[in-house]
Amino acid sequence: MRARCIGAILSVAALTTLAIPANAHAAAVACGGGVSTGRVAINGCISAQRGKEGRVYVREITAYVKARNTGPRAVNISYEAFFRVVSGGYWVKLGSGRTYVPAGGTLGPTEVGSSTRPCGPVKVEIRVHARAAGAAWSGWSTAGTAQCQT
Known part of the structure; x- marks a missing residue:
């Protein structure tokens, strides 16, 4: 009886610990418009968190992918994320990956890659595309x- 009581208390403590966010200062994740590949809908998402390295203010920009499988079968998808500074920048690959999305299931947002940039009065952009096994790459x-909103 005493072991059950202790087990119940430890279970509640573990659930409480999981409910508290690990980083209260984490930036919000904002998603762009959706595109599709087969029966999988894809959204590219971004977050930007301000920080400081020495005397320089920086922004940690992170790309995410969010996928929804509307089909009756599970599917493997591959995805890639790219980053650029909007005014005259070129696209740089941040990362890629593969994952399994169950039938009728949702994935993410899942981090694909990140980049640390010095703060400046410029806008940055990410783009994500994906493909389901056997399908063509989706649009972007x-x-x-x-970069450094106050």
């Missing part, structure tokens, strides 16, 4: 943010 889903 984009999302953007100002």
